[in-house]
Amino acid sequence: MQRGSEEEVEGDVEDEEFIDEEQESEEGEERRVKQLPVGRTVTLQMLLEENILQPGEANMSIEYMGQRFIGDLLSDGKIKSLETDIIFASPSAWACHCKRIINPDKKSGCGWASVKEEMELKSAETQSVRIPVRHCTLGNRAAIHDGNTLVESTPFSSMGKIQPFLVSLSTNAALVLDFHCHLTTSEVVGYLAGHWDVNAHNLAITHAFPCRSRLNDRELGPLVEEDIYRGLEQRRLTLVGWYHSHPIAPPSPTLRDIDAQLDYQIRMKGNSDASYTPCVGIICSPYFVESVSLESSLASYWVIPPPENKPHEYGKPMLMTYSVIQDQYLSQDALNEMKKCAEFYKGDQDYINFNEGYKGNITYLEKLKTSLSSKFPRDQNNGLLWNYLSEMISPGSTGETRQPTPHIPPPPPLTSSVTLASSSLPITIPSATKATSATSALPGYLGAEIASALFATGKFPTSLMGLSFPPPLPSVTTAIGGTTLSLVKPPLLSAPSPAKIFKAEDLLVAAGVASSCPGAKATSAQTS
DSSP states (O other), X not given: OHHHHHHHHHHHHHHHHHHHHHHHHHHHHHHHHHSOOOSSOOOHHHHHHTTSSOOEEEEEEEEETTEEEEEEEOXXXXXXXXXXXXEESSHHHHHHHHHHHHOTTOOOOOGGGTEEEGGGGSSGGGOOOOOOBOGGGTOBOOTTOOTTOBBOOEEGGGGTOOOSSEEEEEHHHHHHHHHHHHXXXXXXXXXXXXXXXXXXXXXXXXXXXXXXXXXXXXTHHHHHHHHHHHHHHHTTOEEEXXXXXXXXXXXXXXXXXXXXXXXXXXXXXXXXXGGOOOOEEEEEETTOTTOSSSSOEEEEEEEEOOXXXXXXXXXXXXXXXXXXXXXXXXXXXXXXXXXXXXXXXTTXXXXXXXXXXXXXXXXXXXXXXXXXXXXXXXXXXXXXXXXHHHHHHSTTSSOOOOOOOOBOOOOOOTTSOOOOOOOSOOOOOOBOSOOOHHHHTSOOOOHHHHHTTGGGGSSOOGGGTTOOOOOOOOEEEEEETTEEEEEEOOOOOOOOOHHHHHHHHHHHHHHTOOOOSTTSOOOOOOOO
């Protein structure tokens, strides 16, 4: 009863603010004639009349507890919410409405301090750092949730559990991955391949296969897929995961990344525990603005599905610890992949100019050297590899054109079994047109959309082929300064089907770990 009264009072506050704003709008002209505005006399309509603001679609935003709300600034100074189509007379009324959706106990505050106008997005330097939210604050899925919301990954130790399997990452794979992510301000994505040792419970990541393709590139996508699939098959490798970059954001998965990763885990489960093959996601943040280190921030994650009694919640991202295994030799595969990546991105508007300054007196080239040096194999301690890579991405920096001599291993025995099953499902890698300098300033977080296609040729049981991937985000375009930008709108994030949740719970049993959430099946975590 008390709760209802409180809501009525808050509703009255919002209604009063709506009326106050209109009264100020009607009386504003008369007061401006008599004297300069004093007190609470500045309205959005005044700012529009003085050409300080311009009306437009999706040019108003509110960020609160990791959620982002978008609104249209109308010509009369009112704000129309894109999520609910409700028209608000003032920024305060809109801010109160948005905050109550996330936090019903939130009292009304100053909306002017919460609302942002589109002009703040024109410069990359004015971007606010996206802060990951805790999983427990998400609640159930809702249409207003932004698929780009970053979520903290939880260590297994904080839940009193043991990591369900071990993960190792070879320096050759880490070198390719890190080099790929450094080349561009746009988000990139690729495969992770290696082997799964069921007896040792160890997932060994030995190779990285960059996807040299852009979003929605329907011509190049199938060619990239065919090349990578052929490479996996020839090397007798198993698909064990995927990676993507968050160029300037922290290496925390987004809501879209979480849904995608859980979907891949279900697909890789197989028909029985014996056929279970785990897969992980790795996020690389090469230019994370708050990082104090020059090395890229890397994070590996795995997702625990929601409990059976809470099917509308999001999966819980878990932080996977991994060991880095230094390779004895530089592989020919790693050298080839890095060379092809440099050739693919060179000349694009989102390609990094490594001669420019990164921070202080440190250039992007020096930053890259620091990040890659720890990932060099043992046989490349003479500086030849770095000189070659430096000359490749920044001609004239070293003058070194000699290619390092990679180690060529003997071919695998013919008796080795091929772990990849042939598939008639093509990978349609959604890849976009070349990014402009304007779009590169806006983080897209599109890795999950690309990776949705990567697992089509993996080792999937036929019964799971029909599972759908998270739907792609709808987009709207608007012109800013003569440049067309693609603005991502919050998606309708629907809950998984009951059948999918059932399979997800089985996934925990196969991995040897149980969700700590109420209602989940209790299974002791084991590692061998």
